[in-house]
Structures are given as structure tokens and as C-alpha cells.
Amino acid sequence: MSYGWPVKPFDEQHPVRGFFCDPRIGAKGSKAFHFGIDVSAPDGTAVYAVAGGTVHFEGAQNVGVVTGGGRSHGYWHIVPRVRHRQKVRKHALLGHIARGWGHVHFADRIEDEYWNPLRAGALTPFRDFGAPVVDRIVAERRGRIVEPGALTGVVNLIAVAHDNPPISAPPPWRGLPVTPALVRWRLVRGGRAVIPWRVAADFRSALRTEFRFHEIYAGGTRQNHPNARGRYRFWLARAWDTRRHRDGRYRLDVEAADIRGNATRGHLELVLRNGDV
Numbered sequence: 288m289s290y291g292w293p294v295k296p297f298d299e300q301h302p303v304r305g306f307f308c309d310p311r312i313g314a315k316g317s318k319a320f321h322f323g324i325d326v327s328a329p330d331g332t333a334v335y336a337v338a339g340g341t342v343h344f345e346g347a348q349n350v351g352v353v354t355g356g357g358r359s360h361g362y363w364h365i366v367p368r369v370r371h372r373q374k375v376r377k378h379a380l381l382g383h384i385a386r387g388w389g390h391v392h393f394a395d396r397i398e399d400e401y402w403n404p405l406r407a408g409a410l411t412p413f414r415d416f417g418a419p420v421v422d423r424i425v426a427e428r429r430g431r432i433v434e435p436g437a438l439t440g441v442v443n444l445i446a447v448a449h450d451n452p453p454i455s456a457p458p459p460w461r462g463l464p465v466t467p468a469l470v471r472w473r474l475v476r477g478g479r480a481v482i483p484w485r486v487a488a489d490f491r492s493a494l495r496t497e498f499r500f501h502e503i504y505a506g507g508t509r510q511n512h513p514n515a516r517g518r519y520r521f522w523l524a525r526a527w528d529t530r531r532h533r534d535g536r537y538r539l540d541v542e543a544a545d546i547r548g549n550a551t552r553g554h555l556e557l558v559l560r561n562g563d564v
């Protein structure tokens with residue numbers, strides 16, 4: 288069941304400065320997946336229900352609307368104009384963006400799971416232009432980059448990738464990256480995939496309970512801050528034993544895609560040199 292935007296105009300795309308499952312890293316080191324999207328709008332902007340239902344507060348400035356069928360929408364960081372348990376209709380005024388936030392955090396929940404509001408058939412319209420960027424692919428050992436032209440033993444494989452929101456938010460969030468919706472990799476030798484596509488991160492549908500931050504985002508991952516770019520380092524393979532493959536030349540392909548399937552690939556040439564016979 289698709290729905291419009293929580294700010295006016297409802298039927299036009301707005302800037303989104305935080306994507307679903309972006310890393311959220313607290314000042315004290317807490318790490319979590321961003322469980323909604325951040326729709327950029329000035330403080331004081333009116334926020335409306337995308338669907339009718341019953342108001343259920345999730346915090347003093349966090350309004351939920353339970354729409355039935357186990358579904359609810361979250362509208363966070365707003366000064367509420369509704370009461371707990373109040374029935375609201377579609378497009379009812381819920382409140383205004385609280386001072387200092389510059390966005391409404393919008394979440395789409397079904398039963399116990401948060402879903403990507405930008406998936407097809409949900410928040411509409413949302414067009415995505417341009418593919419994500421694979422910034423870098425590295426082999427590391429104990430956090431240090433190792434020469435891919437002479438790999439031995441056990442290494443970690445990591446890709447740095449990002450996407451750019453189709454409509455940029457204003458400063459201080461202008462031009463800051465968001466996470467791709469899908470990151471996957473494969474290992475190719477002589478035109479044949481010796482390791483077929485493996486998913487490193489898949490944020491296209493739900494934030495699954497089995498997702499573990501430290502198993503998807505590698506150390507050195509940073510979230511966006513005002514005028515400071517985040518950096519998204521994805522685990523491809525942890526403790527990958529190069530001795531399980533024959534010595535020789537390989538190509539590591541990394542693909543990053545957005546929620547609409549716009550995809551781009553990066554490559555890293557690898558040479559395994561374990562001295563096998």
C-alpha cells in the first residue's frame with residue numbers, strides 16, 4: 288500500500304538526508320542501523336499523517352500512528368499537535384518539526400520489523416537518479432592494508448561505498464553521502480566466478496533482526512555530521528583464507544546498487560601467492 292510524503296506537497300519528492308540502515312554511531316560509541324529515513328525540512332515544518340490510524344506516542348517528540356494490520360508509521364522529532372490514542376485521518380496534522388532537528392525521521396513498521404520506506408510500493412513518489420559509488424576495495428590484515436598483488440594467508444576484504452541522495456539536503460547536509468541499498472561481491476578467475484555473488488549488505492526491504500552492525504559495517508565506518516562526510520566500510524569477507532584458492536590472478540568485483548536498482552561496479556585485481564604446488 289503506497290503512501291505520499293509526510294510533508295507538503297505530499298505528491299512531490301523531498302530531499303532525504305538519511306537513508307534506511309545508514310550507520311548511526313553515538314558519541315559514547317553505540318552503533319545502530321538507522322531504522323527509517325530522514326526527510327529534510329526546516330524546523331517548524333508541518334508534518335502530516337501519510338495514512339490514518341491511531342496515535343501512539345513513542346516519545347515526547349516521537350509520534351507513531353498505528354494504521355492496522357500490524358503496521359505503523361513513525362514521525363520523530365516533532366512537537367506534537369495530537370494526543371495519545373487520538374484517531375487521525377490521512378493527511379491529518381501531527382505536529383511540527385522540533386527546533387534544531389531540520390528533518391522528520393519517518394519509519395515504516397510492520398509487526399516487529401522496520402521496512403525501507405523508499406522500497407517500491409511504499410513512499411511515493413521517489414525516484415533515484417544515478418548509481419552509488421564504489422570508492423575503494425581493500426584487502427586488510429589487522430586493520431592494515433595489504434598489497435593485493437601478492438596476497439598470502441588470511442585477509443579481510445572490505446569495500447568502501449556510498450550513494451548520493453537524488454535531491455540533496457541544504458547545508459550543512461549538502462552533498463553528504465548515504466548508504467547504498469545493496470552491496471555484493473564475487474571473485475572471478477579467468478572469466479569464471481569461483482565465488483558467486485555474495486551479499487554484504489541488503490537494506491532493500493526490512494531491517495532484519497539478524498542484522499548485526501559489526502558484521503555489516505567494518506571498523507572505521509562513520510556517520511554523517513554537519514559538513515562532515517560519513518564513510519561506509521562494508522565487510523565483504525572476514526578472515527578470508529586465500530589458501531582455499533589456487534595461486535594466481537583473480538578479480539574481485541564489488542557491486543553497489545540503490546533502492547531502484549541503479550548499480551555500479553568496482554574491481555580489485557588480486558594475485559594469490561601462497562606458493563602452492
Ligand SMILES: [Zn+2]
Nearest residue numbers: 305324325392
Ligand atoms: Zn532518522
